[in-house]
Amino acid sequence: MRESKREAALEAAKRIVQRDGVTALSYEAVAAEAELTKGGILYHFPSREDLLLALHKYVADQWEQCMIREVGQEAGPQLDDDTKAAAYVRASQNPDRAELLLTLEAATQNTAASEVWNGVYNRWAAEEPTAAEDDQAVRRFIARLAADGLWFYESIAPGELRPEVRDRLVEEIIALGQDTIP
Template sequence: MRPSKRHEILDAATRVVQREGVTTLTYESVAAEAGMTKGGLLYHFPSREELLLGLHRHVAQNWELALEAQAGGTAQELSRDERFRAFVRLSQNPERAELLLMLEASEDPVANAAWDEIFARWAPQPPEVPEPAVTGDTEKADDDAAESAAVQRFIARLAADGLWFYEALSTERLDPRLRERVTEEIIALAQSAQVPAE
């Protein structure tokens, strides 16, 4: 199936951001990259804001497809540990466009929603920390253990994010063996977070 013009435009916009950054994303730069006229681009994206929002959604969807390929299934088909393992493994090879767009989206709630939905499906979310209880019963101990496990999984997620940012921003590339070892340690940290049996 031939990709739609809209898809071709968004692929071209991704290449522009990958190569030159978000600030260089103009109708002219995207039209030149896509091999079309500015008028043709305006037909599909009447404003730069619509182009940028479409680009956020496009790159986020591609990122989720890469997560699914890494994991061997959709988020709904996989366990929490399988989803997180794919999330960490994908953090080993960040794309500059993903990083730049995620950073840019942090100040735009509409654009950020495209990324937040995917993070919610694939990565541990910040746990809620309840007010301290004064009871000393078994239920409180189970609550404490569950909270501790959720915090540990979230720490592993922060470590995966850190690996991703390091790989995207550092001029020094990690030795592949070290990167793999760090990845395995992050995965082990998340998997060792045990929730008490019900």
Template structure:
């Protein structure tokens, strides 16, 4: 099946972000990257803001597809622990530069953050509002923080981690919340 023009545009915009940053996302830069006219871009995204919002939704949808794939079934059929395990496994992949820049951009704008907020509310444990935490709450939050740290590691430090080490660490994080863990 041929990718839609909309997806081609979003993938082109991601390449622009990866190469030149979020501020470089203009109709001109994305149209050139996608091999389209500016008018073709405006047809799908009537403003730069709609393009940036669509980029956030596109990335969040990719994350959700990866999470569902890792879990093996839809989120509404999963236990909390199964969601936590899927999250740890997906976070074992490294953040790419564009993804990180867009997520940072979303953190300052509620409209851009909405797809991520929705995704996190479905797939990750709620942040406790008061102490003391139960052992289960603490374990789930620690696993989430460890998974997020693993996801960020290469991009933040500039020190690549092998995919084998990354996968093993992801499994060890998953084992923190998996009641049937092997103790890796």
């Protein structure tokens, strides 16, 4: 099946952010990278803000699709917190620079984009505990913080973790979130 021009533009935009950062995102850069016309980019994204928001949605959706594949269904009341937390940990690995830069941009610059990412976090990530006495909620949140730390480490490290090391770290983080405190 042939990739749509809209998706081709979003993939090109992601490569630009990956390589050159969010500030390098322009119609001209996306058109050249996607081998499309500037008018073709404008057709799908009437403003740079529309392009950037669509890119946030596109990348956040790719991440959420990883979590859905982990559990075989979308997040909802039928999934328990441990299952969602494990999917979050597994899907939060192997980040790319574009994902890191977009999440940072959303957190610091862009309310609409922040809502996109927060929607994914709200559906999948362990919530901040409301009480220090809720041992299981505290452990799940610690696992989330550990997964986020590993994700950040992998996104800025000069090399890649060996797959068997990453797998062991992921399983230990998941176990940490699911164990009960004696």
